[in-house]
Amino acid sequence: MNQMPDLDELINASHVVSLPMTVQFRGVRHREAMLLHGPAGWGEFSPFLEYGPAEASAWLRSAIEAAWDGYPEPVRQSIPVNATLPAVGPERVEAVLASYDAAHTIKVKVAETGQDLAQDVARVSEVRRLFPAAAIRIDANAGWGHGEAMAALEALAGFGLQYAEQPVAGIDGLARVRKEVARRGLGVLIAADESVRKESDPLAVARAGAADLIVIKAQPLGGVRRALQVVRDAGLPAVVSSALDTSIGLRQGAALAAALPELPYACGLATGSLFSSDITTDRFLAVNGELHLRDIAADPDLLAKHAVPAERLTWWHQRLADCHRELLAANR
Numbered sequence: 581m582n583q584m585p586d587l588d589e590l591i592n593a594s595h596v597v598s599l600p601m602t603v604q605f606r607g608v609r610h611r612e613a614m615l616l617h618g619p620a621g622w623g624e625f626s627p628f629l630e631y632g633p634a635e636a637s638a639w640l641r642s643a644i645e646a647a648w649d650g651y652p653e654p655v656r657q658s659i660p661v662n663a664t665l666p667a668v669g670p671e672r673v674e675a676v677l678a679s680y681d682a683a684h685t686i687k688v689k690v691a692e693t694g695q696d697l698a699q700d701v702a703r704v705s706e707v708r709r710l711f712p713a714a715a716i717r718i719d720a721n722a723g724w725g726h727g728e729a730m731a732a733l734e735a736l737a738g739f740g741l742q743y744a745e746q747p748v749a750g751i752d753g754l755a756r757v758r759k760e761v762a763r764r765g766l767g768v769l770i771a772a773d774e775s776v777r778k779e780s781d782p783l784a785v786a787r788a789g790a791a792d793l794i795v796i797k798a799q800p801l802g803g804v805r806r807a808l809q810v811v812r813d814a815g816l817p818a819v820v821s822s823a824l825d826t827s828i829g830l831r832q833g834a835a836l837a838a839a840l841p842e843l844p845y846a847c848g849l850a851t852g853s854l855f856s857s858d859i860t861t862d863r864f865l866a867v868n869g870e871l872h873l874r875d876i877a878a879d880p881d882l883l884a885k886h887a888v889p890a891e892r893l894t895w896w897h898q899r900l901a902d903c904h905r906e907l908l909a910a911n912r
């Protein structure tokens with residue numbers, strides 16, 4: 581990030597929206613986001629509401645980079661993407677996946693709080709039944725302990741899994757599962773997500789040999805250029821994912837995916853389909869499993885339509901001020 585706008589400039593450049601989702605995802609039914617319009621275009625600042633300023637400030641850094649500095653040169657113009665299936669019951673799988681034009685790779689959420697392994701097996705089995713040729717990956721969001729993860733991987737490996745994302749919490753935990761998966765010959769790759777984006781050192785997972793690949797997200801890693809550096813330093817294959825962003829944040833993710841020298845896997849950037857409304861009339865959605873790079877601008881009428889009420893706006897302005905202060909302190 582070359583430029584650090586002052587707080588007034590950021591407030592004047594900002595719009596805060598709340599967008600309805602078609603289906604609950606990570607407990608969220610309405611996604612709140614602050615969008616910034618700067619000299620280089622639009623940027624998104626949408627840390628989840630429970631995140632404090634230290635963690636959320638990386639997300640602000642990413643939004644400022646997008647809106648004030650723009651993106652690095654792309655090496656590709658289209659990005660293969662996966663459908664993302666929330667932890668719905670098997671009876672809803674077909675309808676949710678029908679909202680994506682991206683069914684060659686499907687990421688299935690598993691280990692949801694309050695659910696059990698039988699529900700995960702039923703969901704994955706239904707996906708396999710409907711899409712016999714698709715690449716299926718699962719994401720447990722660190723929801724399993726070691727024993728549960730091994731039991732689940734034993735039960736699910738037979739459906740043919742491309743990889744299992746963050747089956748357990750922590751770098752040591754991931755390394756242990758990865759070793760045990762190899763020992764049992766289950767043939768499932770292990771991907772790290774939270775162990776990259778939520779650790780103070782995003783490279784620790786690679787150094788520990790705890791994963792076969794890493795999931796990277798532009799906002800939590802402090803922007804496209806920082807995320808590119810993490811991939812270079814980690815030396816592992818990378819999958820770019822969304823942070824459940826609006827079309828503007830998805831464009832940031834696409835800029836990251838487009839600038840990676842290698843992109844061996846479909847990216848988790850089709851989550852626009854989980855929203856029932858967006859801030860642009862020309863939504864950034866997959867077409868035949870690909871996102872095609874193009875400029876995305878917010879539409880004034882949609883910004884107005886989805887604007888948050890006054891007390892939420894005050895809350896976001898306070899959050900912006902707190903995160904801006906964190907960034908200034910870090911730059912000193």
Ligand SMILES: O=C(O)CCC(=O)C1=CC=C[C@@H](O)[C@@H]1C(=O)O
Nearest residue numbers: 606664687821822823824848851
């Ligand atoms: O990777 C994808 O297919 C979509 C993005 C996705 O799964 C996530 C987006 C936002 C928050 C996270 O809980 C979640 C993830 O864990 O990867």
Ligand SMILES: [Mg+2]
Nearest residue numbers: 719721745773
């Ligand atoms: Mg994940």
